[in-house]
Amino acid sequence: MTSSNGLVCFTNCLLPQEDGSLIEKDLWIDDRRGVVLDSQRTFFLRKERPARVIDLGGNIVSPGLMDIQINGAYGFDFSVYDGDEEAYRQGLKTVAEKIVETGVTSLVPTIITQQQSLYPTILNLLRPLSGPNSANLLGWHAEGPFIQLAKRGAHLPEFLLPAPEGFQSFEKVYGTENLAVTEDWLMANDGDSDTVGVRIITAAPEVEGVRVAVKEAVKRGIVISIGHSICSTDIAAAAVVNGARLITHLFNAMPQLHHRDPSIIGLLGASPHLASNLSPKSPASPTSASFTIPRTPSSNALANRIKGALGEGPKATSEAFDELTTPPQTPVLAGVDSDLQLKKGEKAEMPFERPFYELIVDGIHSHPNSVRLAYSAFPEGCILITDAMKILDPHLRDGIHEWRDGKRFVKEGDKLYLEGTDTLAGSVVTLDKCVRNFSRFTGCSLGEAIKCATLNPARCLGIENKKGTLRPGADADLVVLDRKGYVQSTWVKAMSNMRMDSSTTCNICMYVLFCDYGVQGRMH
Structure with missing residues (x-):
């Protein structure tokens, strides 16, 4: 998109605010620099009005959606690398170009647990990347291999690892250069100090060495994100105190x-004073990558379920409903002697900050009531993700599809299973649909739902x-949504990937993505 003076104004539109509200207001952008402008300041400094004005017919202009956990899409799996760097980069490019049709303008490619030798190469290839007419790849999210066997989900057990040397174990697996301090890592990419670089590691705090590595x-x-774990509240809280700031697919x-x-899950309701004083040394809590069958009246049933999860008995159940847990453990409190609040509304000191948490809102991974409970407990921490697999594609039909290592997916609508089991294997839901589902499930406004896929993930990162x-x-x-939350057009740094809509008027030449998803053309 071009403008003679670089100024573009979106008018007759609703803008999401950071409190979750929607207000009727114009939005100015600079299409030469690809940035949002302060309209008043720009007008008084430049004494110019936008050369292009786009009437959006009352639709919503939102920040582009951000997906911080996505395993692949459009036939490409971020975790699969066969030694061909060019083919891998082309796969990344394909995903980045196509996913804009779902309103996503930024994503964090996620790789699941795999062979240790592959991590340094793949993570290096997943450095921040942006291109014309495509979403931004912000960096990488390594889900594993420092996760709990009992909660591994679709992760291969033979590749799971402890971290006996703490952070040095992380360096040995992921590669020292990929774990450099943020500034060095960004400058090593392309020398652009404005490059946004993201690195996320999902790990289980009870696995040997992980808690030591967090700081x-x-x-x-x-x-650091807590996930694929059986840790107690004490250990989870200790990880947050040490700096963990996210929970993987709650x-x-x-x-x-x-x-x-x-x-x-209890971290969502953590008291700022109690949680910060929880001892990380609960004697009943697991402290290594191994686990034991709880000695409870139902231990035989649990033993059978554990055997099933390990492929030694009945087929594995969905990780969403998996009950492979440690027995109930009483928190061990230490040093809780702070003054209590005496006056209503008086703010207490907040030594403990609850972590952000991810939700897959496809109606399958979590019941709508569970989604609403989580959001009610801590709305400011909610982040919507897809956890999508490589077969994410709004056009893909149901059926059996190839995955990796000889395994196959079974797709039934938004449900995705490993063939021969009822184990959920990520999702195929799109992030714009998650936003719509979330508003319905929780009863929150569309503006509040948008916040969970835009501002909240950005704040977490x-x-x-x-x-x-x-x-x-x-x-x-930016993404233009109608009042029901359906994507009308997507803009990345003011470049448009647009779906035609009768209420959207613009007489300039732009890249177009038509309403039926996928028919590309030019509009003048």
């Missing part, structure tokens, strides 16, 4: 809520001044 990883600018691949030990927002100076990554 150093955080110093390197890495987001409810899935973790113990379910128990009133005596709510485990990882510490990039909210560049992505996920309409703040002046932010990247002009």
Whole structure:
């Protein structure tokens, strides 16, 4: 898209605010620099009005959606590398170009647990990348291999690892150069100091060495996410105190809520004073990558389920409903002697910050009521993700599809299973659909749902001044939604990937993506 003076104005539109509201207001962008502008400041400094004005017919202009956990799409699996770097880069390019049809303008490619020798190469290939008419690849998300066997989901057990040397074990697996401090890592990419670089590691805090590694990883600018874990509330809280700031796909691949030990899920309701004083040394908590069958009246049933999960008995059940948990554990409190609040509304000191948490809102991985409970407990921490697999494609039909290592997927609508089991294997839901589902499931406004796929993930990653927002100076990554949340057009740094809509008027030449998803053309 071009404008004679570089100024473009979207008018007759609704803009999402950072409090989740929607207000009727014009939006100015600079299509030469690809940034959002402060309209008043720009007008008074430049004494110019936008040369192009686009009437959006009352639709919503939102920051582009951000997906921070996605395993692949459009036939490409981020975890599969056969030694051909050019083919891998082409796969990344294909995903980035096509996914804009779902309103996604930024994503964090995610690789699941795999052969240790492949990590350094793949993570190096997943450095930040952007191109014309395509979404931004922000960096990488390594889900594993430092995760719990009992909650491995679709991860291969032979590749799971402990971290006996703490952060040094992380370096040996992921590659020292991929775990350099943030500034070095970004400058090594292309020398562009404005490059947004993201690295996320999902790990289980109870696995040997992981808790020791968390502090150093955080110093390197890495987001540590708690997931695929059976850790107790005590251990989960200790990980957050050490710097972990995210929970991987809440409810899935973790113990379910128990009133005596709510485990990882309990972090959403953590008291700022109690949680910060929880001892990380609960004697009943697992401390290594191994686990034992709980000695409870139902231990035989649990033993059978564990054997099933390991391929030694009945077929594995979905990780979403897996009950391979440690027995209820009473939290061990230490040093809780702070003053209590006496006046209503008086703010207490907040030594403990609850982590952000991801939700796959396809109606399958988590029941709508569970989604609403989580959001009610901690709305500011909610992040919508797809956890999508390589067969994510709005045009793909149901049926059996190839995956990797001889395994195949079974797709039934938004359901995705490993063939021969009822184990959920990621999803095929698109992020724009997650936004619509979330508004229906929770009863929140569309603006509040949009926030969970834009501002909240950006805040979690510490990039909210560049992505996920309409703040002046932010990247002009935008998605136009109708009032029911359906994507009408997508703009990456003011370049348009547009779906035709009768209410959208623009007489300039632009790249077009028509309403039926996938028919490309030019519009003048």
